[in-house]
Amino acid sequence: MNEEVRKLVYEIGTVIHGKNEVVRMAVECLAAGGHLLIEDVPGVGKTTLAFAMARATRCSFRRIQFTSDLLPSDILGTQILNRKTGDFEFRKGPIFANIVLADEINRTNPKTQSALLEAMNEKRVSQEGLSLNLPKPFMLVATQNPVEYHGTFPLPESQLDRFMMSLTIGYPEPEDEKKVLVSNSGIPRAEEISPVLTTEDLIRIQNAVQEVRFHDALTDYLLRLVAATRHHEEVRLGASTRGAMFLMRASRARAYCSGRNYVVPDDIRTVAGPVLAHRIIPRPDAGSSRDIIKTILQQTPVPL
Amino acid sequence: MPNRKFRLSTALTAGVGSVSLLLTGEAHSLMAVPSLLIPLGYVRSYLGRPNITQKAVAAFVFLDLALFFLDLVFVSEDTLLAVVHLTLFFQALKSFDLNTHEDHTQVHFMGLLQIILVSELTLSVWFALVLALFMVILVVSLMDGYLHSDPGTERVAFTGAAAKVSGWTLLTLVLLFILVPRTAWTGFWGKSHLKRIATTGFSDEMDFGSYGDVKTDDTVVMRVELEGPAPGELYWRGSTLDRFDGRAWTRSNTGERLLFSRDKQFVLGGQTRESLVKQTIYLEPINTRVLFGLPTSVAMEAEFMYIGLDDHRVMKLKREPRGRVRYTLWSDPNMAVDIRKPRPSDLQLPQTVGRIPDLAREVVSGIEDPQLKAMIIGKYLQGNMAYALETRRTPRGISPIEDFLFNTRQGYCEHFSTAMTLMLRSVNIPARVVTGFLGGDVNPLGNYVLVRQSDAHAWVEAYIGGRWMRFDPTPSAPPSLRSATAIYLDAVRMAWFKYVISYSSLEQRRAVRTLESGLSWISRPHLPDMTRLFSGLSRKGLTIIGFMAAALFFGWKLLLLFHRQNRSPQRSALQSYERILKRLHRAGFSKSLCETPKQFAERVARAGGPVDAIDASEIYYRIRYGGDAGLLHELDRIATRIEQQLATMRKPAPPNQEALG
Numbered sequence: 005m006n007e008e009v010r011k012l013v014y015e016i017g018t019v020i021h022g023k024n025e026v027v028r029m030a031v032e033c034l035a036a037g038g039h040l041l042i043e044d045v046p047g048v049g050k051t052t053l054a055f056a057m058a059r060a061t062r063c064s065f066r067r068i069q070f071t072s073d074l075l076p077s078d079i080l081g082t083q084i085l086n087r088k089t090g091d092f093e094f095r096k097g098p099i100f101a102n103i104v105l106a107d108e109i110n111r112t113n114p115k116t117q118s119a120l121l122e123a124m125n126e127k128r129v130s131q132e133g134l135s136l137n138l139p140k141p142f143m144l145v146a147t148q149n150p151v152e153y154h155g156t157f158p159l160p161e162s163q164l165d166r167f168m169m170s171l172t173i174g175y176p177e178p179e180d181e182k183k184v185l186v187s188n189s190g191i192p193r194a195e196e197i198s199p200v201l202t203t204e205d206l207i208r209i210q211n212a213v214q215e216v217r218f219h220d221a222l223t224d225y226l227l228r229l230v231a232a233t234r235h236h237e238e239v240r241l242g243a244s245t246r247g248a249m250f251l252m253r254a255s256r257a258r259a260y261c262s263g264r265n266y267v268v269p270d271d272i273r274t275v276a277g278p279v280l281a282h283r284i285i286p287r288p289d290a291g292s293s294r295d296i297i298k299t300i301l302q303q304t305p306v307p308l
Numbered sequence: 309m310p311n312r313k314f315r316l317s318t319a320l321t322a323g324v325g326s327v328s329l330l331l332t333g334e335a336h337s338l339m340a341v342p343s344l345l346i347p348l349g350y351v352r353s354y355l356g357r358p359n360i361t362q363k364a365v366a367a368f369v370f371l372d373l374a375l376f377f378l379d380l381v382f383v384s385e386d387t388l389l390a391v392v393h394l395t396l397f398f399q400a401l402k403s404f405d406l407n408t409h410e411d412h413t414q415v416h417f418m419g420l421l422q423i424i425l426v427s428e429l430t431l432s433v434w435f436a437l438v439l440a441l442f443m444v445i446l447v448v449s450l451m452d453g454y455l456h457s458d459p460g461t462e463r464v465a466f467t468g469a470a471a472k473v474s475g476w477t478l479l480t481l482v483l484l485f486i487l488v489p490r491t492a493w494t495g496f497w498g499k500s501h502l503k504r505i506a507t508t509g510f511s512d513e514m515d516f517g518s519y520g521d522v523k524t525d526d527t528v529v530m531r532v533e534l535e536g537p538a539p540g541e542l543y544w545r546g547s548t549l550d551r552f553d554g555r556a557w558t559r560s561n562t563g564e565r566l567l568f569s570r571d572k573q574f575v576l577g578g579q580t581r582e583s584l585v586k587q588t589i590y591l592e593p594i595n596t597r598v599l600f601g602l603p604t605s606v607a608m609e610a611e612f613m614y615i616g617l618d619d620h621r622v623m624k625l626k627r628e629p630r631g632r633v634r635y636t637l638w639s640d641p642n643m644a645v646d647i648r649k650p651r652p653s654d655l656q657l658p659q660t661v662g663r664i665p666d667l668a669r670e671v672v673s674g675i676e677d678p679q680l681k682a683m684i685i686g687k688y689l690q691g692n693m694a695y696a697l698e699t700r701r702t703p704r705g706i707s708p709i710e711d712f713l714f715n716t717r718q719g720y721c722e723h724f725s726t727a728m729t730l731m732l733r734s735v736n737i738p739a740r741v742v743t744g745f746l747g748g749d750v751n752p753l754g755n756y757v758l759v760r761q762s763d764a765h766a767w768v769e770a771y772i773g774g775r776w777m778r779f780d781p782t783p784s785a786p787p788s789l790r791s792a793t794a795i796y797l798d799a800v801r802m803a804w805f806k807y808v809i810s811y812s813s814l815e816q817r818r819a820v821r822t823l824e825s826g827l828s829w830i831s832r833p834h835l836p837d838m839t840r841l842f843s844g845l846s847r848k849g850l851t852i853i854g855f856m857a858a859a860l861f862f863g864w865k866l867l868l869l870f871h872r873q874n875r876s877p878q879r880s881a882l883q884s885y886e887r888i889l890k891r892l893h894r895a896g897f898s899k900s901l902c903e904t905p906k907q908f909a910e911r912v913a914r915a916g917g918p919v920d921a922i923d924a925s926e927i928y929y930r931i932r933y934g935g936d937a938g939l940l941h942e943l944d945r946i947a948t949r950i951e952q953q954l955a956t957m958r959k960p961a962p963p964n965q966e967a968l969g
Contacts, residue, residue: 219878219933266934269904305901308882308932 022180038168317449325422349403
């Protein structure tokens with residue numbers, strides 16, 4: 005594993021016990037410059053993960069709790085009148101941070117959800133003729149609760165597609181859970197995480213990920229996988245071209261974090277689930293998206 | 309629609325094939341019409357104009373076939389030429405009908421047929437160049453066309469594959485060239501289409517004044533490789549003439565008899581002494597049956613069944629050669645040409661001899677020795693007559709030879725030798741005219757003598773002291789200068805004739821024999837049982853098979869080497885990795901198509917297979933996807949290690965598929 009990434013994963017792992025693979029995946033998403041969607045039950049450490057990632061990389065961190073009455077301006081910022089100068093000034097909203105946690109994103113209405121669209125895609129905020137760049141690096145970590153259907157607005161496909169990966173954390177193993185209880189003892193440990201990287205390091209890593217070699221044969225393989233999601237009989241909507249792009253970037257990040265400067269087929273396979281699962285819509289009677297991606301991986305020939 | 313590159317190569321193939329066919333000059337002049345249509349068709353196709361309709365194509369095909377049969381029966385009356393015309397028609401038609409990939413492929417193969425036809429029609433050294441050019445275009449374009457015909461196929465490394473095909477083609481060609489016997493006399497199609505060089509002076513008749521034209525003709529008549537002590541002056545003796553009627557020379561019946569070859573060898577007779585001159589002669593297609601050589605030839609090696617040899621030691625073929633002829637002569641320069649006693653015809657004088665006998669007697673008055681007489685006559689002619697290629701037309705009432713001796717006093721070899729012969733006969737010395745060539749240019753590059761039409765010469769043989777002696781009364785002509793380029797070009801031509809065109813069954817046998825002796829060295833002491841095993845086969849057959857196997861083996865090895873060096877490391881790694889997969893498969897570990905190499909390796913290791921499989925997959929990844937070519941040898945090393953591990957391992961239980969996904 006790449007030394008910097010190893011340290012980062014280790015540091016975050018001190019607060020998220022026994023979830024190294026999930027942490028690593030989240031770090032890879034960060035390295036790839038993508039946004040992360042965490043779908044899981046409350047109380048397994050979603051917020052802790054996002055906060056720990058920010059602390060460990062010296063990134064600024066903001067948390068937005070999405071509620072049904074949240075307005076777009078509550079996220080992006082708003083124009084206010086400066087009494088002294090008589091001009092309107094733009095007051096930046098909480099989205100102007102390196103890592104933004106959008107907690108329970110499906111609790112807000114579609115209007116506010118779509119306010120995030122431009123920010124996620126262009127890494128820029130436009131409001132009333134004003135256009136402001138978001139800080140670099142910028143990552144949106146959104147969480148949603150799968151069990152609470154009451155009073156939720158499911159995310160539209162267009163917005164789901166903008167997340168590079170979707171992850172589930174899952175309940176910890178009993179021993180790990182015990183560790184959480186013993187070590188935590190009421191203090192929010194994530195605050196005590198020491199930074200292992202600087203923001204500049206992170207930007208350098210993000211740039212290096214773009215340089216990772218991606219063999220032509222693997223591009224064909226990747227496209228075969230994406231095409232398979234579109235033709236699979238249990239799938240109503242397959243992955244988009246953006247999905248293919250994200251799969252490529254995520255594979256590069258995976259390769260980089262594994263200490264390689266070239267992608268191997270296994271990289272693509274490892275990230276295929278997190279990258280593709282939330283993009284496909286299975287038919288009503290079909291299995292889960294993750295299972296479908298798994299079968300596709302088992303049925304698509306791998307280049308030598 | 310094939311891509312642009314393939315379309316271009318189609319046009320090139322059709323162009324090279326058709327143009328080289330036309331350049332042989334054998335096609336009917338009316339063929340200019342379809343030939344001009346070919347570029348038109350390709351220009352139209354390039355501009356994207358529509359093809360002619362399929363109905364029209366069918367009609368034209370029918371017309372072509374009808375024309376072919378008419379041509380075969382009435383016009384060319386020759387299969388080869390009719391096929392030549394048919395291919396030109398076809399190329400013209402096809403240039404207007406280029407729809408599918410198959411159409412283009414057809415043009416390529418028709419081009420190949422045209423090149424084969426050209427090889428039957430020409431012996432020119434330029435053909436080698438055209439052939440090379442054509443092969444390159446054909447191989448490259450067919451490979452290219454093949455690779456792009458089916459978009460589903462995975463891309464193959466193009467240069468590697470093309471090189472492989474070219475290599476095999478070349479190897480096959482060389483093998484065919486060495487092993488398939490060729491006949492020196494007739495082409496495969498039964499009729500030679502080579503134009504013969506018109507020469508004069510070597511028939512049984514020679515009109516006066518015929519040498520004048522020949523003396524300015526630069527056409528090469530023969531090329532000779534000399535070995536042994538060559539005489540200072542090269543008199544290439546051809547035919548003799550012994551009867552003169554005042555205007556023309558003819559030959560009397562000289563008693564020609566047939567001489568049959570024994571194992572390609574002819575013994576021409578005579579007491580052979582030491583120091584023979586060996587001459588390997590490449591005679592151009594020439595319109596005479598006479599064979600030339602330095603006197604006095606005692607033995608010959610050639611592909612002919614038999615030759616004619618007469619009392620004057622003139623060697624003749626059965627009929628005029630149909631192509632280039634090659635033969636090897638051994639001559640003894642010190643031996644008398646002929647010891648046969650002269651006949652009355654050797655003293656014959658024409659009725660219009662006029663004042664010649666008086667002149668002869670006056671020149672040699674007071675001399676008794678016949679050899680001295682002959683030398684003095686020669687000196688007289690050389691001293692008093694001038695050499696000139698232009699002679700005036702002989703006025704009426706006087707024989708040309710008298711006109712030469714008493715009026716104009718200038719002429720060329722014909723005049724000199726005739727005058728000397730007649731003068732010798734006037735003083736009772738039997739004499740005759742000999743025709744042939746004198747000298748030639750020594751080409752320092754190929755170390756051979758180049759004899760041209762302009763080297764044609766006539767001299768005298770006189771019977772003195774019981775033997776025929778040579779006298780040349782002609783003053784030497786000023787030497788002509790040749791350009792260096794011409795010499796270089798001719799050296800290339802000579803090499804082409806020597807090693808390709810006239811490579812004969814003799815050489816084949818020699819090559820095989822050399823190999824045989826080489827092989828017998830191996831087989832005799834070490835493999836006595838092998839020879840017994842193959843006792844049904846002839847030694848020669850065995851040798852040929854061995855030779856072919858060796859050639860195939862070395863060709864293959866060479867190709868592999870070539871492959872390794874020129875292919876990308878990625879493909880080499882793929883090869884090595886596939887080798888590992890094959891070994892593991894034999895041992896019961898089969899890689900599923902949808903498994904990555906790493907997953908497979910881990911599964912193999914879990915199932916008790918070679919643990920090195922994991923290393924192998926990692927190193928393979930590094931070369932294949934990481935481009936680290938330096939690890940190729942490491943991969944090969946691991947491959948060997950895995951083989952060793954597998955050899956010591958027992959066959960495992962059928963592998964499980966749990967690692968999938």
